Amino acid sequence: MADHNNIILEARNIRTENRGAVTLDVQSLKVCNDEVLSIIGPNGAGKTTLLQRLAMLQRKPRGELLFRGKRVGTDLSATEYRRCVTMVFQETLLFDTTVFENVASGLRFRHTGKDEIERVVSENLELFGVAHLTGRSVRTLSGGEARRVSLARSFAVRPDIIFLDEPFSALDPPTHESIVADLSHILRRPGMTTVFATHDRSEALRLSDRICVMDRGKILQIGTPDEIMNHPADDFIASFVGAETILPGIVTDGNAGTISVNVGGREVMAVGEAKAGQNVVLCIRPERIALSVESRLDATSERNVLAGTVVDVTSLGLYYRVTVDCGFILSAYITPGSVKKLGIERGKKVHASFKATAVHVLKR
């Protein structure tokens, strides 16, 4: 479990520029011992740049990095620091030799003894389920096998911190699922701190103790998965973490922790503190919205029941996204069984309902 009082790595005022453009600008970032910290954000958010900076892989680093309280570059040389951490890149970047030699490479850099190398390499190949490939040339590996070997290579050096840069991208779904499942156990081992960049929020939710949201080189919010998913700091984060319904409105009434907000002429009830006349943005996750054919206003604790018309029904595999026009657009996730039972189709009149507590209020 993460020890939030024990900071293993701290970055201060780190900044990177590329041809005059600022690609990374982070005032402060603390990584706790034994935690899994996910960095999420869209493409070009600066996730890879941040990981490379934290791993001391940039040519002219700016800002300060403290590892276990020691300044990297002064109290601790860059090579000494890099021998305490490691990084797995988006590409597997295996060396053109055997699987064994790849996994042994980090240990050879550290002049580890032959017997120890053999023991650690077999242990890590076993851990990632690729022990049977030990003598094989990396040229003959499949994408999933190559990814497992590259993970084994990095874990073999027993790093204090491992930086993972979108390690599951470009894998087919079954391979992706099997590697994520294995890694979710491995990352929970004591003494393992992980900083993990991804643009897949479900991966982040599944693996992380904390999530850090980035965009345009800046950190927008850091918090537990629950904080990020249910209390996003702004509408960009809300949208990125999956609050598909984001509605700007004006508070018409505020009373005892419940506010009434006018959104496109309709009243929406939400939990929060705001004064009448204040501009707010309401964020609602699609899985929090229920659809019914008849109004359930009198038979439910849900404070928001809005009549509307279905404008779109899209299959997302295991469930459907149903878009409803209630004077503004709402998105709801509905199971195939419910779609069939309610006869949901374009033009169907429905009632969308959600609790006031399902609405996250952002003040403008």
Next chain:
Amino acid sequence: MDLIYEGIKQAIILLITLDPEVMRITLLSLKVSGTATIISLFIGISIGTLVALAQFPGKQFVVSLINTGMGLPPVVVGLFVTIFLWRSGPLGFLGMLYTPTAIIIAQSVIATPIVMGITLAAMQQLPKKMRLQVLALGATPLQSVWVLIREARLPLLAAVMAGFGGVISEIGASIMVGGNIKGYTRVLTTATVMEAGKGNFEVAIALSIILLALAYCINYILTHIQQRERRF
């Protein structure tokens, strides 16, 4: 046709009888060009790798310079090495002109940019993040350079072949700085030119065949290593 036939026959006789003069010339050619290739590998791979991995202002200018050097005319190299080693030249006091060492120097100058250019291209073909991955695994800067050179070993074998091929077959520099002295600085190319000049075409053809066979054998061995690596 008779001339060619006679030349081939003469070559076979010279080879079978292990003609002492031909053997001396062949061995000297191998020694001089082999040494020059080894020297050019040390210098060319080091500088080529450094230029490929380092970021510095004017890098493009340096890369263009190296690429231009790959086509350095041997006669021009021969001329400048001669001037440098001339009695009154900057290195005249060494007394190296018209010695095998002078040929080695000139051939090294010819082969080094070839090796350097191929090394540079080979290193730049590696994935950009490979260097970062090696460092991320805890390598020192020196260890990371060694790993990258190892990763580029197949194209680097091409550098060896191109370097050796370039110098074993050149004549301009060898004749200028070596002087084609019998039993001392006479190599296969200079001997071929001399024999052709004297009208001894059969001997010239014989020497050419030996030169071709030599170049083929060396390249066959290197190609065999390269292809075995590729299959691995």
